[in-house]
Amino acid sequence: MSSVLFTWHNNGHSISEFESGLKLALSSDASSLLILACQDNQFTAPQINPLLSACPLPICGGIYPQLIYKNQLMEQGCIIIGFEQEVDISLIRQASKLITDEQLVEAIEQTSLMNAQVSSNGSLLMFYDSLVNNTEDFLDCLFECLDYQTNIIGGGAGNLEFKQTPCLFTNDGLIDDAIQIVALKSKITTAATHGWQILKGPFLVSEVDKQTVMSLDYQPAFSLYKDEIESISSLRFDESNFFEIAKNYPLGIQGINNQLIVRDPVLTKDGYLQCVGSIPVNSMVYLLKGSSDSLIAAAQDAAIKATTNLDASADKIDFSATMVFDCISRALYLGDKFNLELDSISKHTSEQTLFGVVCFGEITNSESGAIKLLNKSTVMGSW
């Protein structure tokens, strides 16, 4: 079992505070460490690398805009989690250079992930540099290589400046452009929700290049998007407020059973909409809307699902931890009300350690088992 044995968090942003937390972790009986840090700590590689490389235990984790500890949103500080058993950590460096499926599969097959033979009782955590440019291709190949229905949860690390900086913790120091996959020896109970609802549509995605939607219903994408939003609200787009408005109106790709995969438009250029995550050509998309209530309710649904033991015969819940990957755009959208989302989650996790990150892109299995990159969603897992 990869039960959580040690937990430490601190809201201080100094290296010395982190160092003291690390010392405590090392003096515990933990076999591996998960380190999460806030971007506002402004840890640099020269400061932190000596501590990481001197650490005798396997290290994983990353730097995120904000962290979650119980119902608290941390703007600064660190969380250190110590696992009871040593976890297997696979690292794929220079991930953006892996372009073809063959290269991706080869990189995956060369990791210890394949040797670790993630069993049906095992699960994966995934930490990655959110500016790796081929995350979805990687996920497709990972799913192809892994055993049937291996559960996974994860989220993109990085900073709100969208500038690539070292953001993953390894025993070799902080690194960028990499993907880290941590094999736990426990089964994770996962859940993913978003709370966004259909406002208008569907629209046919008539022209697209991966994450850039060029036309919807054969019209320039931004033009249609703008007209639709301005027709149902008093909001008006100008040259500088795209994201301010767009964060309220994501797109949703219609799936086979009416489920929606949310795609977050983050900028417009040349009349196109640039999203986080790809949108297939010829697919149908909807314009979505949300509300604080719907988002918070959805987060609570995820919390209930992720903390309910699937084994109905078990008479008590015996999870040691629940980890949350909550989208940064939800925090931005909810603002002060984001604490309500955390409250709604934490009230279902009184028995176990609740921690998590506010991230760029969330990873989990769809209902079918395939591994998906989500936007504007709350992904949770308990083990």
Add this chain to the structure above:
Amino acid sequence: MNNALFIISLQHEIAMAIGNKLDLKDMLKVFLKVCFNRLNLTSGHIYMYCDDNGLPIKLATQQSAPHQHLLSIPKMKDGQASCADRELSSFVKELDEIQQPHSFQCHNSQYLFGFIIPQQGLLIFETHYPLEDTIQKALTPILQKLATSCYSSIVHDSLVQEIHSREVAEKQVIYHAQHDGLTGLINRQHLNNLLDHAITNAVFDSHSGSVIFIDLNKFKPINDVMGHTIGDQVLLSFAQRLQSLANENIDVARFGGDEFILVIKKLPDDHQRVIEQTIQKINKLLSVPIIFESNSYKLTCCIGYAIFPQQSSDVTNIIKFADIAMYEAKKANTLQGMQYHTDMSDKINKRLAYSDAMKQGLTNNEFKLYYQAQYNHNGDIIGAEALIRWAHPIFGMESPSIYIPIAEETDLILDIGQWVLEQACRDIYQLEQKHLPTTFRNIAINISAKQLIQHDFQSLILKTIKSHNIIPSHLTLELTESLLIENIDTSIELLRNLKAENIGCAIDDFGTGYSSLTYLQRIPANVLKIDRSFVTNIDQSNESIAIATMIISLGKMLNMEVLAEGVETSAELECLKTLGCYHYQGFYFSKPMPLPELMSLLDDKNSGKS
């Protein structure tokens, strides 16, 4: 309306995913991935109809063929290949039998949906939900398109395979055209091309390169004695060792026979150091004996080299220069390698001119035979050794020690040898017309190595004797000890046959070849000639006395007469007599002389004048 739109968009998207790659498996993988994402599959599998070789085929109408698993996403299930799943396997079998869309709910509540890819194979989707009929029906026209694309890919794959096979065949042809069949090294023709390229680059970039010419020493006896199979193995082993020196800057080639060439394309400024190091490496490769069939072969080589473009920028010339340098190294008996100098060519040119002059001399009757009489202890003439003399029209009387080695390097020695044989027989005939002293036995002629290994040498001698109508016993052959030993089997056979025809044999320069007694015993010779080096001042040298004594005893033991060469003083004569040697040749008795003078000398002896 929205559902209809959704189905159309779904149909469109999946259809658009067909045929995006040329390779069959790649094309189907793209298709399956899109199906996966759009239909929210749990797993997807494709099976193709295959021929007996396991290659995908398009079935003709009414044709059947076994299906084989091609692709699954994900690859694994419960620690084994996805396609090994029992429920899936039996579903595939059933689908193949009924040949129409089929579905099945598994024990874990998952669903399997099977589709026929017309005339090509089977497509299976696993879902966690029941796939609507409308969607299943929407897939039908897509499957026809997929079948067409599969066929295109199969044709493409077979074309790719054909092109690949052709490329492999072409590469083989090119390889054989460029490489030596035995050793696999670059052959002479390809070496010329590579060298030409290296020289062009060297000229263009103002750097130097080198051709290193390697010739194995004493390889021929291995071929002759052990056979060509062993010889080839030795060459192959050496070639493999030499190949270890090859890199981007060094090409290794077999030039022919036991000759190899290394081309160093680019030398640094201190090129001498690099070349010397390379020569050391080559010698080191031979320091370990070549072992084949538990026999050990220890070889050495001679190495010559030339620098391009300084010494020449012509491929033929630079190889020739390195060859000349190797030849000089061989003559100098050095393993250190020699660099080509222009004087080497001058020397060769002079030799060639000299050779031409010799040829001309033979035609112009410039060669003469002189005879040095041989005596017994009573002062009777017992025979004479024929010695060739060349009266060069410009240089005067040339020494045989100069022109015989040059003639031996070419086949000219055969012409000279034949001339000597003919002339000696002519002279013997003349002598036979006189009244020869009873003590006179024969005229000896010297035989060279090249004559000895001529396959028809024996018949040439017999034919010449016959054509000149002389008594065969009046001719004897002188062969040096070392020549006999190097060609022992040929020599023994030849001498035995000639002995049967009453033609004798003398072993010349005896004592210098350190031959073993075993060999000597087998040689059917009549005379041992003590080399002049042991005769000169024998009366003052205990060492020479010891050797001469040994040769004399050996002669007695082997029943051979012993004749001392180069007797010049009475003291030497007396010493030899004391030791038991009773036959002599040397200036003390008489100098070499033309036939008429010999005939006069014989006349004088007959008439008792001297």
